[in-house]
Amino acid sequence: MLEVRSKRVEEKITFRKRMRLSGRKKVSIIGSGNVGASTAQRIMEKFLADVVLFDIIEGVPQGKALDISEAAPISGADMSVMGTNSYDDTAGSDIVVITAGLARKPGMSRKDLLEKNVSIVREVTKEAVRRSPASILIVVTNPMDLMTYLSWAISGFPKHRVMGMGGALDSARFRCFISDELKVSVENVHAFVLGGHGDLMVPLSRFSTVAGIPVTEMMDKSAIDKMVERTRFGGAEIVELLKTGSAYVAPAAAITEMVEAILRDKKKIIPCAAYLEGEYGVKDLFVGVPVKLGSTGVEKVIEIKLSDEERNSFFKSVDRVRSGVDEIKEMLGNF
Ligand code: APR
Numbered sequence: 001m002l003e004v005r006s007k008r009v010e011e012k013i014t015f016r017k018r019m020r021l022s023g024r025k026k027v028s029i030i031g032s033g034n035v036g037a038s039t040a041q042r043i044m045e046k047f048l049a050d051v052v053l054f055d056i057i058e059g060v061p062q063g064k065a066l067d068i069s070e071a072a073p074i075s076g077a078d079m080s081v082m083g084t085n086s087y088d089d090t091a092g093s094d095i096v097v098i099t100a101g102l103a104r105k106p107g108m109s110r111k112d113l114l115e116k117n118v119s120i121v122r123e124v125t126k127e128a129v130r131r132s133p134a135s136i137l138i139v140v141t142n143p144m145d146l147m148t149y150l151s152w153a154i155s156g157f158p159k160h161r162v163m164g165m166g167g168a169l170d171s172a173r174f175r176c177f178i179s180d181e182l183k184v185s186v187e188n189v190h191a192f193v194l195g196g197h198g199d200l201m202v203p204l205s206r207f208s209t210v211a212g213i214p215v216t217e218m219m220d221k222s223a224i225d226k227m228v229e230r231t232r233f234g235g236a237e238i239v240e241l242l243k244t245g246s247a248y249v250a251p252a253a254a255i256t257e258m259v260e261a262i263l264r265d266k267k268k269i270i271p272c273a274a275y276l277e278g279e280y281g282v283k284d285l286f287v288g289v290p291v292k293l294g295s296t297g298v299e300k301v302i303e304i305k306l307s308d309e310e311r312n313s314f315f316k317s318v319d320r321v322r323s324g325v326d327e328i329k330e331m332l333g334n335f
Contacts, residue, residue: 031100038252166197167271195317
């Protein structure tokens with residue numbers, strides 16, 4: 001009798017509560033393509049959370065999850081990585097990462113692609129947040145700043161629980177180029193990138209440092225300008241080399257950095273697309289700015305004073321993001 005009762009009680013405990021009781025965290029990744037699967041692998045290898053990989057294609061998330069799980073014994077990671085085509089398996093996630101989307105195909109216009117990804121991100125956000133109403137959303141699908149706005153509007157979540165991944169990747173690229181140029185450890189290099197995740201982003205060399213020394217003290221302007229340009233087109237450079245496909249290793253590392261900052265409550269300052277309500281003179285838009293990431297999500301937007309030139313470049317980027325959001329609003333009529 002007692003046994004039957006305790007079984008029933010156990011059944012009533014939701015998956016989320018079980019995860020909490022065991023102290024384990026749960027991250028669901030919607031879209032099990034290159035970025036999604038690589039992120040799952042990194043999260044497992046860093047022992048951060050149990051991972052659910054979701055995709056609409058049958059077999060793909062299951063196959064990738066199994067492959068990653070079979071590497072876990074070698075990593076010594078007791079994390080579960082499961083693949084699924086059912087949103088129910090994502091229920092009670094602490095973090096939901098959205099990487100679902102389509103890549104541009106030959107003959108597809110920018111607008112066609114935007115329409116497709118708007119409809120995908122809209123659908124996956126609805127389904128995911130219904131099962132994980134207390135989660136934090138990290139949006140990766142491009143055009144990321146726009147998709148983050150859409151996901152936030154659809155979710156109804158407070159602003160601190162929705163963010164886009166872009167700046168973390170852009171600043172990692174900038175750091176890579178600086179350390180390569182100066183032949184110094186990547187650990188010594190910090191970089192600062194503002195604005196939308198696109199070719200109008202603003203890598204700020206004035207706030208990018210090598211062991212605390214501004215990079216402007218260590219390199220001449222033309223060398224810095226070259227690296228800034230390379231960072232702006234960092235994604236395109238990889239697409240050009242790969243011919244088919246786009247970057248996924250560094251994007252997965254950047255997502256994992258954000259996941260770790262949140263799950264370990266690190267209060268780490270990372271550039272992310274965050275909802276602005278007047279910071280940097282921007283309202284009602286997600287744009288890349290340095291934020292403090294901790295257990296509640298975006299805990300603070302870090303504001304710095306920009307020079308006139310920096311502000312002009314930043315607003316060019318902001319204007320482009322705003323016109324993209326307006327285009328989506330027009331497309332959907334209503335979120
Ligand atoms: N629901 C769930 N998954 C979907 C849906 C949907 N409605 N539509 C597409 N997907 C899945 C695809 O089946 C595919 O497995 O999204 C995955 C996308 O994976 P890839 O094509 O490999 O793309 P990836 O390189 O992972 O990039 C994902 O991140 O950096 C951005 O620009 C990039 O928007 C792209 C996203």
